[in-house]
Amino acid sequence: MRVLTPTENNRLNELLGFLGVTIAVLIALALLSYSPHDPSFNVSADSPDLHAARNWIGPVGAYGADLFFQGFGYAAFLLPVGIFLLGYRWFRSEPMDSPAIKLAGYSMLVLMVPTLLTLWRMPDVRSAIPPGGLLGIDEAIAEYEAALRIRPNHPEVHNNLGNALGDLGSADEAMAHYKITLQQKPEHADAHNNLGVALAMKGQFDEAIEHFHAAMRYKPNDASAHSNLGNTYGMQGKFVLAIPEYTEAIRLNPKDSQAQNNLAITLFKQGKVDEAISHYRAALDLKPNDPQIHYNLGIALLQQGKQQEAVAHYKEAVRLKPDYAEAQTQLRALGGSPSQ
8 A cells, every 4th residue: 555655755755745735625625616507517608708617626626526526425525535634644754554444444434424415315415416426326225225125115215215216317216116105104294295296297297286285284384395286386387376385385494495486486477576576585585696596586677677687687697507598698688798
């Protein structure tokens, strides 16, 4: 394990240690300033001049942070920590005891933490990437499947496995596990809610609505069931039915920015522009860096003839999301420029 052990040349050790510490700091800064709207492997920007990355390390930091978070989720922060500690030891020419054992332990930590983050259902990274990344999801699925081999009819494990499969986009498999959960435990509110979302995405609205009502029946104070029911009514164009569901979701969870935004969209479609603007502003108070809300508010303000304020929100939407084509189009139509 020579790579973990400093040489006998102190000057060379200081140089390599300094490089290691510098790389670790750069990676940490890139991760800390990560934005899902920066140009990355999942987002493309039309022009580097119009859509410069907001990552503190620039485009390289944006792409690197996206890659690390996609792979490891929050556990990506373990990478700069490990490099920093190794670089610090090299800088001080301090040999490492049992380097092979420490490397094995560090590797196990990097592999285990994503799984734990996924199993614990931690919040997504910047509301965009699963907390344990793709590695965490794969490992969590393996753990759930192993648990089911021991207890095949455990409802909670089936529900959690459905969530993990849903994160991977395997909707049909996820639905199968939600249904098994409900066979074993019909009063499982979360499984009703999760199955309702999956059914709605497949266009099976009537069945989805039944499951949302079941979720509310078994868990009356669950804001997400009301919000998802509102979404389902909205997908059907039943805006009159969607409004009270969003309103109830907001009452149960006043910090739900998405429900505020969806309610505003629904009100706007009904011609209630003043009310829509009020809810868009409430959504921005909760989530000021959401480009969609800025864009939607710009549309509503333009409807009222408030062009200058609308342009400001379009520009902010483009600043936050470099590839926001609709906002760019609106700005050009109004004589504005995303780069101004």
